Amino acid sequence: MPKQLxxxxxxxxxxxxxxxxLTEGQARELSRLFKAMADPVRLRLLSLIAxxxxxxxxxxxxxxxxxxxxxxxxxxxxxxxxAGLITGERRGTWVYYRIHPEILARLSxxxxxxxxxxxx
Amino acid sequence: MPKQLxxxxxxxxxxxxxxxxLTEGQARELSRLFKAMADPVRLRLLSLIAxxxxxxxxxxxxxxxxxxxxxxxxxxxxxxxxAGLITGERRGTWVYYRIHPEILARLSxxxxxxxxxxxx
DNA sequence: TCCGTGAATAGAAGACCATCTAACCAACGA
DNA sequence: TCGTTGGTTAGATGGTCTTCTATTCACGGA
Numbered sequence: 001m002p003k004q005l006x007x008x009x010x011x012x013x014x015x016x017x018x019x020x021x022l023t024e025g026q027a028r029e030l031s032r033l034f035k036a037m038a039d040p041v042r043l044r045l046l047s048l049i050a051x052x053x054x055x056x057x058x059x060x061x062x063x064x065x066x067x068x069x070x071x072x073x074x075x076x077x078x079x080x081x082x083a084g085l086i087t088g089e090r091r092g093t094w095v096y097y098r099i100h101p102e103i104l105a106r107l108s109x110x111x112x113x114x115x116x117x118x119x120x
Numbered sequence: 121m122p123k124q125l126x127x128x129x130x131x132x133x134x135x136x137x138x139x140x141x142l143t144e145g146q147a148r149e150l151s152r153l154f155k156a157m158a159d160p161v162r163l164r165l166l167s168l169i170a171x172x173x174x175x176x177x178x179x180x181x182x183x184x185x186x187x188x189x190x191x192x193x194x195x196x197x198x199x200x201x202x203a204g205l206i207t208g209e210r211r212g213t214w215v216y217y218r219i220h221p222e223i224l225a226r227l228s229x230x231x232x233x234x235x236x237x238x239x240x
Numbered sequence: 241t242c243c244g245t246g247a248a249t250a251g252a253a254g255a256c257c258a259t260c261t262a263a264c265c266a267a268c269g270a
Numbered sequence: 271t272c273g274t275t276g277g278t279t280a281g282a283t284g285g286t287c288t289t290c291t292a293t294t295c296a297c298g299g300a
Binding site: 022041 | 137138139140141142144147148150151154155157158159160161162163164166167168170171185219221224225227228229231232
C-alpha cells in the first residue's frame with residue numbers, strides 16, 4: 001500500500017508562510033510535497049501531464065521525452081503519486097496519469113497570501 | 121562568492137505548469153527553488169523569518185527554536201540564501217535575514233494559473 | 241493458451257544531503 | 271589589546287535519493 005496523500009495536513013497548514021510560523025508537523029508535511037517537486041524530471045513530468053490534451057497523459061507519451069529508462073520514469077511517477085500530486089489509472093494496455101490540481105492550488109496558497117486557487 | 125539567484129530564469133518560465141511543458145532548463149532552475157524548500161527545517165526558518173515582526177529576524181532568534189546546532193542552522197540559511205529566497209545583512213553584532221517575497225510569488229504563480237502575486 | 245508489449249517492482253551502485261565537531265572570523269567591551 | 275559572544279566555514283559521517291539492470295506483473299492478440 002502506497003503512502004497516502006497528506007491532504008488533511010495541508011488543509012491544516014494553509015495559513016500562508018508569512019502569517020505565522022509553521023509547526024514542526026506542518027513543516028514536515030509541506031516538505032514532503034516540495035521534496036516531490038524538487039527534481040527536474042518530476043517537474044517536467046508534472047507539466048507534461050498537466051498540459052497534455054484532456055488533462056491526462058499515458059506513460060508511453062512520457063517516456064520518450066527523457067533520456068531515461070522506463071523504470072526510472074516509473075519511479076518518479078510513483079513519487080508523485082505517493083505525494084498525492086497525481087493519480088494513475090489503467091485503461092486496457094496503457095496507464096494514464098492526471099494531476100490533482102487542488103494540491104497545487106493549496107501549495108500555491110501557502111506561498112503567497114494573495115494567491116487565489118482557481119475555481120473548479 | 122555565493123551562487124547567484126536564478127531570477128532571470130524564473131522570469132522566463134513563469135508560464136504555469138499546466139500551460140505548456142517545461143523545458144529542461146526551466147525545470148532545472150525551478151527544481152533548485154523547490155529543493156531549497158524541500159526540508160522541514162528550512163520551511164520553518166522561512167516562515168519564522170517571514171512572520172517575524174518587521175519582516176526580518178536575527179539568527180539568534182532562530183537558533184533557539186530548533187534542537188540543532190548553530191552550524192546546522194547556518195548551513196540551512198546558506199541554502200536559502202543561495203537559492204535567492206532570503207538575504208542576510210550584518211548590523212553590528214547580529215545578522216538579520218529577510219524574505220525575498222517576489223520569488224515566493226513567482227513560484228506560486230507557476231503552480232496555479234489564477235494565482236495573483238501580492239502587490240508590492 | 242501462449243507470446244509480445246506496456247508498465248511496475250526488486251535490488252544495487254554512486255551521488256548528494258543533513259548533521260555533527262572543530263576551527264575560524266567579526267564585533268564589542270574591559 | 272585581550273577575552274567573550276555571535277555567526278560562518280571546513281571536513282567528516284551516516285542516511286537518502288536517483289538511476290541503472292534484471293525480473294515480474296497485466297493486458298491483448300493470434
